[in-house]
Amino acid sequence: MKSWNYLKRPAGLSLLATSVMSVFTACNGENKSPKKPNIIMFLVDDMGWQDTSVPFWKEKTPLNQKYTTPGMERLASEGMMFTQAYASSVSSPSRVSLMTGMNPARHRVTNWTLERNASVDGHSDILDYPAWNVNGVQPVDTVPRSTYATLLPQILKDNGYFTIHCGKAHYGAMTTPSADPLNCGFDINIAGHAAGGPGSYLGTENFGNKEKGGHTLPWGVPGLEQYHGDTIFLTEALTREALKALDKARLTEKPFYLNMAHYAVHIPLYADDRYYKKYIDKGLPESEARYASMVEGMDKSLGDLMEYLDRNGMEENTIILFMSDNGGFGLRPRAGELHTHNKPLNSGKGSAYEGGIREPMIVKWPGKVQPGTKCNDYLLIEDFFPTILEMAQVKKYSTVQTVDGRSFVPMLLQNGTTAYNRDLFWHFPNNWGPTGPGIGTTSTIRSGDWKLIYYYEDRHFELFNISEDIGELHDLAGQQPGKVKELAGKLGKYLRSVDAQRPALKGTGELVAWPDEAI
Numbered sequence: 374m375k376s377w378n379y380l381k382r383p384a385g386l387s388l389l390a391t392s393v394m395s396v397f398t399a400c401n402g403e404n405k406s407p408k409k410p411n412i413i414m415f416l417v418d419d420m421g422w423q424d425t426s427v428p429f430w431k432e433k434t435p436l437n438q439k440y441t442t443p444g445m446e447r448l449a450s451e452g453m454m455f456t457q458a459y460a461s462s463v464s465s466p467s468r469v470s471l472m473t474g475m476n477p478a479r480h481r482v483t484n485w486t487l488e489r490n491a492s493v494d495g496h497s498d499i500l501d502y503p504a505w506n507v508n509g510v511q512p513v514d515t516v517p518r519s520t521y522a523t524l525l526p527q528i529l530k531d532n533g534y535f536t537i538h539c540g541k542a543h544y545g546a547m548t549t550p551s552a553d554p555l556n557c558g559f560d561i562n563i564a565g566h567a568a569g570g571p572g573s574y575l576g577t578e579n580f581g582n583k584e585k586g587g588h589t590l591p592w593g594v595p596g597l598e599q600y601h602g603d604t605i606f607l608t609e610a611l612t613r614e615a616l617k618a619l620d621k622a623r624l625t626e627k628p629f630y631l632n633m634a635h636y637a638v639h640i641p642l643y644a645d646d647r648y649y650k651k652y653i654d655k656g657l658p659e660s661e662a663r664y665a666s667m668v669e670g671m672d673k674s675l676g677d678l679m680e681y682l683d684r685n686g687m688e689e690n691t692i693i694l695f696m697s698d699n700g701g702f703g704l705r706p707r708a709g710e711l712h713t714h715n716k717p718l719n720s721g722k723g724s725a726y727e728g729g730i731r732e733p734m735i736v737k738w739p740g741k742v743q744p745g746t747k748c749n750d751y752l753l754i755e756d757f758f759p760t761i762l763e764m765a766q767v768k769k770y771s772t773v774q775t776v777d778g779r780s781f782v783p784m785l786l787q788n789g790t791t792a793y794n795r796d797l798f799w800h801f802p803n804n805w806g807p808t809g810p811g812i813g814t815t816s817t818i819r820s821g822d823w824k825l826i827y828y829y830e831d832r833h834f835e836l837f838n839i840s841e842d843i844g845e846l847h848d849l850a851g852q853q854p855g856k857v858k859e860l861a862g863k864l865g866k867y868l869r870s871v872d873a874q875r876p877a878l879k880g881t882g883e884l885v886a887w888p889d890e891a892i
Contacts, residue, residue, distance in 0.1 A: 409533065409628040409766050410738075411691040413678060414757070416471075416632065417671055418464065418541055418570075418639040419722055421701020421715040422731045424668050429456050429733055430843070435715065439657070441648075441669050442675035445735065448695060449531030451744045453565070453785060459797060459819075460699050461804060462722060462729035462795035464569050467698040467754050468634075469510040469883060470542055473522040474758030474776035478816075478873040479801035480520040481506040486571055487591060489546040490518065495535035495804035499830050500814060503802050503874035509545030512556055514773075516549050523772035525758055527558025532767045535627040538635040539563040539615040541570075547591060559632070561621070563614045564596045571636045574667070576603035576610065593788035596637070606645045608637045608667070612674040616681055623685070629832060630765070633678065637671045638664065642706055645670040658708035692764055693737045696754065700729040704807055712809045719810055719845045725826045726845050727800060730786070738764070748784050750792035751819065756781050777871075796820045798867050802829065802876050811845075814876055816888060818864040825850075825860035825888075829876050832891040834861065858892050865889030 422429055423436035427445045465485045484493055486509045494502045502821050503884035508519035512527065526536040535785040538554040542565030545551030552567035572581015579585055579601040582593035586601055600610045615633055622629035645666040652662035675695070682688040703714040703721025711719045715728035722729055732754075736742060753889040755778035762770065763780045783789030798818040814829040822840040827833075833855050836850040850857050865887040868875075875884045 378468050389543050390450055399715065408690060410764060411687060412631050412761060412765060413631045413633055413691060413693045413762070415678070415693060415695045416634040417700050418634070419699060420638055420668070420671070420697035420733060421721065421728065421782055422718055422733055423715050424638065424701055425733055427733065428455070429454060430717065434717065440665055442672040444679065445695070446737045447679065448675065449730065449739055449745070450691070452735050453742045453746045453748055455736070455746060455752065456749050458696065458732045458734035458752060459730050460697065460732050460754040462699050462724055462801065464698050465509060465543055469520065470753070470755040471757050472510055472544060473520070473525050473774055474772070474778040475520070475522065476620045476753070476777040476798060476871065477754055477776055478798060479775065479777060479870055479871040480510065480522070481874060482509050482520060483801055483874070484803040484805065486543065486546045487568060489548050491546070492722040495806040497804055497830070499879060500876040501879055502804060505803065505874060507546060508549050509551055511549060511551050512558070513550055519545065519549065520774070520775040522880055523555050525761065526632065528762060528767060528770050529630045529714065530558045530560065532765065532770070532778045533627055534623045534765065535560055535625045535629045537561045537563070537615070537618045537622065537629060537631045537632065538565045538691065539618065539631065540565060541636045542566060542634065543569040546777045548720070558585050561666060563590070563618060564594050565609060565634070566595050566725040568592050570606055570639045571877045573641070574607040574636070576600040576605040580607055585696050599743070600856060606670055608645070608670040608674055611635065612677050615678070619681060628705070633674070635671050635674065635701055638667045640702060641707065643667065658837070660706045660708045664707065690740070694757065694761070695735040696757070697732040700724065700731065703728065723805040723807060723812035724809060725801070725815045727839070727843065729811060730799065738785060742785050743787065750784055750790045751787065751797060752781050752791065753778065753797050755793070764888065796867070798861055800868065800873050802874050816864055816868060818860050820860055820863060823856060823860060825857060827861065827888040829866065829885045832886060861888040861892055
């Protein structure tokens with residue numbers, strides 16, 4: 374695996390091919406624009422940085438040896454790995470950022486959504502949480518407590534793409550327009566609705582629906598009634614339906630955008646019987662064997678999609694972007710010590726530590742991305758919005774929202790970076806519910822190698838040098854007061870600039886101090 378240093382690739386056309394193309398263009402009397410690429414956004418739910426046989430760190434770890442992911446291995450060999458790709462620590466904020474290009478501090482969908490007008494924040498004896506956008510992102514401006522935005526699939530659809538959603542949506546609360554992906558710019562919706570997890574992964578359990586052929590709110594998966602009562606696993610059912618949708622896309626002769634958003638590997642943990650026994654035989658605890666089987670089933674889906682492209686002569690004109698929406702789950706029912714399931718990263722889902730926000734990411738772009746390469750620059754999930762539009766050759770578009778994301782196409786082409794002189798920001802003025810390392814009401818900044826976390830409940834800071842301490846085991850806040858002050862100033866300035874929300878102190882109702890006011 375090669376890391377890169379802004380090297381440009383040589384032109385790929387042979388002299389003969391160039392001549393033939395020139396003659397063709399002359400005969401037609403015009404310059405034809407290149408054919409737009411197909412795009413697959415392969416988004417995994419709750420997949421940790423280490424939940425794969427592909428090592429995203431400087432060395433292979435025991436966790437990498439635990440999992441079997443040949444599809445990811447193939448994708449990495451044919452594309453570029455990103456070792457410092459980030460998302461939010463929980464699902465909905467990441468998904469809204471991908472759909473809008475906005476940072477959660479700006480779009481205010483800062484926790485996960487479900488019921489209309491209802492907050493999922495846990496209880497605190499110290500803080501009252503702000504009135505965040507519990508109804509998610511919306512394509513209309515008529516839903517209170519939501520963010521109105523021009524959505525990525527709608528822009529692609531308006532520019533000639535056939536758009537497909539498959540799997541978990543989780544864009545807006547139940548009964549709001551965006552609970553149905555068809556209202557978000559998708560031509561086809563397969564099994565996407567308001568909930569962020571499935572009631573069951575088993576066809577024999579109707580994927581969490583009480584009655585065969587029915588839909589049980591909130592957790593029953595809709596739209597897969599033909600598989601009710603079958604022995605099929607949810608991941609496989611979604612993959613089969615995605616392939617059918619791609620057959621329909623081919624008939625349109627339009628480029629397609631497939632948002633392949635698996636429910637896996639979100640809890641509840643179910644054994645995918647195609648792989649479960651293998652992990653039991655390897656000596657994994659029962660719940661870890663279930664989890665590993667779900668990871669491998671997800672990976673098979675990736676492999677099946679790549680094989681479909683190969684069979685149909687579409688591989689050379691299809692981009693695949695692989696990403697997870699937040700860090701790996703580190704609580705029960707996972708076996709072993711809590712918060713250790715993403716080592717060497719600290720903690721997991723819901724945490725401001727790296728285990729909650731650093732994700733496995735790979736991009737394959739035939740003819741553009743040099744195979745088998747690695748990029749060590751950092752980026753955020755909101756960057757996918759402008760990147761995908763640039764890949765799709767959509768140059769003229771307008772949005773009702775301010776787009777915070779920056780295209781990482783320069784990193785893919787090895788001719789520049791968006792990480793230089795850029796700070797990353799996370800904002801979680803909420804209460805996820807569970808407790809653990811880095812889990813709390815926080816705002817965070819990553820500036821170069823330095824990372825500062827501000828905890829609203831007691832107004833304290835933690836400071837880490839990520840390049841030297843990837844596990845965030847050594848808090849340097851007491852030793853580096855100047856750096857704390859510098860980063861707190863940047864963080865406070867940014868939060869004000871996007872009109873970020875803050876929690877208030879119970880009893881007084883006074884808003885908690887901004888980070889730079891708490892020094």
